[in-house]
Amino acid sequence: MKEPTGYEKLGYVPEIAHVLKAxxxxxxxxxxxxxxxxxxxxxxxxxxxxxxxLMGIGEVPISICSxxxxxxTFQLCIREAGTVTxxxxxxxxxxxxxxxxxxxxxxxxxELFGRDLVLxxxxxxxxxxxxxxTYILDRREDFGRLIVIYGGKNPRTxxxxxxxxxxxxxxxxxxxxxxxxxxxxxxxxxxVATEPLAELDLQAVNTRxxxxxxPVLYRFAAMALFEHGLTPETIFFSLERNFHCGIxxxxxxxxxxxxxxxxxxxxxxxxxxxxxxxxxxxxxxEDQDR
Numbered sequence: 001m002k003e004p005t006g007y008e009k010l011g012y013v014p015e016i017a018h019v020l021k022a023x024x025x026x027x028x029x030x031x032x033x034x035x036x037x038x039x040x041x042x043x044x045x046x047x048x049x050x051x052x053x054l055m056g057i058g059e060v061p062i063s064i065c066s067x068x069x070x071x072x073t074f075q076l077c078i079r080e081a082g083t084v085t086x087x088x089x090x091x092x093x094x095x096x097x098x099x100x101x102x103x104x105x106x107x108x109x110x111e112l113f114g115r116d117l118v119l120x121x122x123x124x125x126x127x128x129x130x131x132x133x134t135y136i137l138d139r140r141e142d143f144g145r146l147i148v149i150y151g152g153k154n155p156r157t158x159x160x161x162x163x164x165x166x167x168x169x170x171x172x173x174x175x176x177x178x179x180x181x182x183x184x185x186x187x188x189x190x191x192v193a194t195e196p197l198a199e200l201d202l203q204a205v206n207t208r209x210x211x212x213x214x215p216v217l218y219r220f221a222a223m224a225l226f227e228h229g230l231t232p233e234t235i236f237f238s239l240e241r242n243f244h245c246g247i248x249x250x251x252x253x254x255x256x257x258x259x260x261x262x263x264x265x266x267x268x269x270x271x272x273x274x275x276x277x278x279x280x281x282x283x284x285x286e287d288q289d290r
Contacts (some may be wrong), residue, residue, distance in 0.1 A: 011247045014053050014098030020073060022091050025159055029124070030089050032076045034097065039072040042099075046131035047106025047238060047266045051246045052076065053098030054091075058084040061243035061261075064102060065127040065160075067134035077127040077159060103246040104265050107132050107210060108236065115208045116145035118200065120221050122193050122213025126150050126159050128238055129212050133167070140172060147174040147200065151193030151213070154179050155186045194220045204229030210266075212238040222269060232270035239265045239278060 021033035036042060042050075044064050053059040060082070066075035080089045091097070117136070121129040129148075136143050148167060152158045158177070167173045176196045178189040189196070194217070209230055211221045218237055225235055239260050244252035248262040256275050258264070272278040 017099045042074045044102035045106035048102035050101035060084045063128035065130045069138040118209040122217040125212030197224045202228045235269040
């Protein structure tokens with residue numbers, strides 16, 4: 001593959017990726033397995049995202065849900081939420097999509113090495129977290145205790161059920177799956193994801209936490225982690241903002257002096273404490289009734 005130059009090097013020009021697999025996961029989400037021309041690896045790190053374009057319709061940012069340790073394809077989990085994602089849900093195998101990226105800063109792998117890890121996902125947050133979990137499992141000896149907490153609205157909305165079953169069978173993964181509301185088929189735990197988080201027995205000095213999900217999850221997960229002795233320096237949030245260009249030019253994702261698409265989406269909580277608008281549900285102690 002030729003060395004990119006000009007606008008290609010700046011990330012303005014999409015590459016054409018082939019859809020190898022398109023599988024509905026729930027009523028709202030579809031799973032895509034893609035490959036770049038010549039089996040070129042995407043070159044992403046866990047936690048990064050790509051801009052996906054559907055020719056003649058538009059472009060959307062999507063988190064990468066696969067690990068770079070798994071070969072020359074990459075995977076996306078796409079929720080139908082607008083015109084472009086509606087079109088992506090009707091993509092067939094062997095179709096072509098435009099891909100720009102990968103963009104952003106992913107999970108701080110160097111800081112996670114050798115640590116006990118608490119990974120918390122709510123809803124679609126399991127998609128980017130899956131990239132990190134898979135990376136850790138492929139290098140399991142480099143990490144300590146692995147606790148994964150995943151919460152969904154109900155059993156029908158749970159994603160990556162085959163992965164969940166595989167993780168649950170492993171003796172080196174502590175998996176807790178909970179739903180807000182069960183149904184007649186559900187035999188697992190019910191309640192919000194922060195409830196099992198509060199019940200953990202952690203060694204704070206050697207623990208790092210990652211939280212991804214809807215805004216309300218961040219605040220209450222942080223509060224539970226603080227109770228365990230973790231600090232804003234040892235907790236990481238992956239934010240979802242209104243990405244548009246992916247390269248820090250349009251300003252849609254600007255967070256005061258930060259561009260989430262370039263400086264994030266993964267941030268140390270300490271960096272967000274003076275940027276309350278980073279998470280809608282976050283509020284300082286003196287303003288909790290807002």
